[in-house]
Amino acid sequence: MDVQALRQDFxxxxxxxxxxxxxxxxxxxxxxxxxxxxxxxxxxxxxHNGNVHRAVHTLSLxxxxxxxxxxxxxxxxxxxxxxxxxxxxxxxxxxxxLVAYTWGLNSLCKGDEVxxxxxxxxxxxxxxxxxxxxxxxTIKYANVKxxxxxxxxxxxxxxxxxxxxxxxxxxxxxxxxxxxxxxxAKVAHDHGALMLVDGAQSVPHITxxxxxxxxxxxxxxxxxxxxxxxxxxxxGKKELLETMPPFQGGGEMIKExxxxxxxxxxxxxxxxxxxxxxGTPNIEGAVGLAEAVKYLEALGMDEVLSHEKALTKYAVxxxxxxxxxxxxxxxxxxxxxxxxxxxxxxxxSHDVALICxxxxxxxxxxxxxxxxxHQEILKLHSxxxxxxxxxxxREEVDxxxxxxxxxxxx
Amino acid sequence: xxxxxxxxxxxxxxxxxxKDVIVVFKYExxxxxxxxxxxxxxxxxxxAGIIFELTFQDTSFRLYSSGKAIFRSIKNREELNQILKxxxx
Numbered sequence: 001m002d003v004q005a006l007r008q009d010f011x012x013x014x015x016x017x018x019x020x021x022x023x024x025x026x027x028x029x030x031x032x033x034x035x036x037x038x039x040x041x042x043x044x045x046x047x048h049n050g051n052v053h054r055a056v057h058t059l060s061l062x063x064x065x066x067x068x069x070x071x072x073x074x075x076x077x078x079x080x081x082x083x084x085x086x087x088x089x090x091x092x093x094x095x096x097x098l099v100a101y102t103w104g105l106n107s108l109c110k111g112d113e114v115x116x117x118x119x120x121x122x123x124x125x126x127x128x129x130x131x132x133x134x135x136x137x138t139i140k141y142a143n144v145k146x147x148x149x150x151x152x153x154x155x156x157x158x159x160x161x162x163x164x165x166x167x168x169x170x171x172x173x174x175x176x177x178x179x180x181x182x183x184x185a186k187v188a189h190d191h192g193a194l195m196l197v198d199g200a201q202s203v204p205h206i207t208x209x210x211x212x213x214x215x216x217x218x219x220x221x222x223x224x225x226x227x228x229x230x231x232x233x234x235x236g237k238k239e240l241l242e243t244m245p246p247f248q249g250g251g252e253m254i255k256e257x258x259x260x261x262x263x264x265x266x267x268x269x270x271x272x273x274x275x276x277x278x279g280t281p282n283i284e285g286a287v288g289l290a291e292a293v294k295y296l297e298a299l300g301m302d303e304v305l306s307h308e309k310a311l312t313k314y315a316v317x318x319x320x321x322x323x324x325x326x327x328x329x330x331x332x333x334x335x336x337x338x339x340x341x342x343x344x345x346x347x348x349s350h351d352v353a354l355i356c357x358x359x360x361x362x363x364x365x366x367x368x369x370x371x372x373x374h375q376e377i378l379k380l381h382s383x384x385x386x387x388x389x390x391x392x393x394r395e396e397v398d399x400x401x402x403x404x405x406x407x408x409x410x
Numbered sequence: 411x412x413x414x415x416x417x418x419x420x421x422x423x424x425x426x427x428x429k430d431v432i433v434v435f436k437y438e439x440x441x442x443x444x445x446x447x448x449x450x451x452x453x454x455x456x457x458a459g460i461i462f463e464l465t466f467q468d469t470s471f472r473l474y475s476s477g478k479a480i481f482r483s484i485k486n487r488e489e490l491n492q493i494l495k496x497x498x499x
Contacts (some may be wrong), residue, residue: 354478365424384429
């Protein structure tokens with residue numbers, strides 16, 4: 001992978017921040033966009049914009065073609081069986097909420113159990129907490145080891161005949177640790193439970209094959225994989241999506257709304273995935289995401305992961321030269337994506353991020369939407385996080401370490 | 411008459427247990443804001459010319475040359491507004 005060449009595709013990387021060249025190490029939050037994605041969105045609006053489905057004019061048909069071809073492209077990217085298994089949503093959060101509010105609200109009741117891990121992002125905890133208050137089921141939390149790795153024994157021991165769904169991040173958004181979701185999916189299915197995989201941090205970085213994982217649901221976001229914000233995907237097995245009720249009501253998600261005097265309206269639902277896509281969807285978002293997928297496929301996902309692993313290994317080694325820096329998470333870099341959580345002795349995470357910002361380096365500070373992991377496992381008030389993607393370089397890591405060394409001297 | 415809105419672009423609560431508050435000064439007014447703050451606040455430490463540890467009216471905070479300040483132990487927005495008003499105007 002020619003990183004210097006591909007950097008030319010990202011206009012934002014040419015800018016300066018506070019008088020320094022931009023170094024963008026906040027990729028776990030969102031990624032930058034190549035001109036191919038920006039151009040695809042512009043082209044859609046400049047030449048093909050219309051509302052999708054149920055019209056006969058040229059622009060609507062073109063827009064529909066773009067939208068549905070985008071769905072097909074992404075379907076192949078995650079190796080789903082068919083495009084009807086792929087629902088466009090706003091992002092991972094909405095995808096998990098969709099499952100909680102449709103499948104969860106209708107299938108779970110008092111006495112049932114939902115199993116999640118303590119390393120989950122809030123978006124894989126809060127929807128279940130909300131629905132559990134309405135339905136009275138129990139949420140069980142599987143432990144995480146001190147090094148941030150999933151405690152598989154604890155997770156597996158918490159399954160019972162009461163467990164209806166297990167929810168697990170494929171890759172932790174705090175530590176970058178890759179979880180063996182295939183293993184957990186098998187245990188879930190052995191207990192008659194479903195498996196929901198939060199793929200927000202995996203789909204952008206590693207090859208994800210939903211059939212191989214045997215995931216019942218997979219959620220991910222477009223903006224974390226070079227695509228635009230406001231578009232994401234819920235993958236669901238066809239037989240599940242067919243039995244689930246709609247998420248929201250409106251146009252597109254209905255087959256018929258038949259009115260009869262005295263009885264009101266009789267409504268029948270559209271087929272999946274449109275049953276879950278009420279109203280005008282984010283058409284240009286889908287187009288942009290498909291272009292992002294095309295870009296990643298051209299690079300090769302193995303190359304993407306290999307680049308990130310090499311950069312992470314290099315960064316971890318170099319960061320250890322800084323005496324006040326503590327790096328969290330497993331030392332086994334073979335099971336990690338390009339995320340490094342760390343702290344600097346005697347400084348708050350926000351101070352560290354502000355100092356880096358002063359030098360044009362963007363890192364994230366705080367809980368990273370994973371407060372339980374910080375409080376219960378890492379025992380931290382907050383942490384800093386550097387996260388890498390395809391356009392990051394060793395030279396950028398060197399500059400970052402220079403700044404950390406300056407912080408070391410404070 | 412000048413207001414704090416003339417200088418402040420945004421106030422953000424930070425994520426994490428610390429509950430710090432970040433004040434972001436408007437880019438075009440940041441140098442003026444920094445000069446004003448350095449004139450009124452008590453300087454405890456200046457680090458590499460980019461971080462200034464300051465105290466003003468018993469409130470400790472850090473000011474960054476990029477035009478951001480991080481305040482700790484602020485009870486509420488009113489208290490912060492009062493401090494900003496006193497130090498900026």
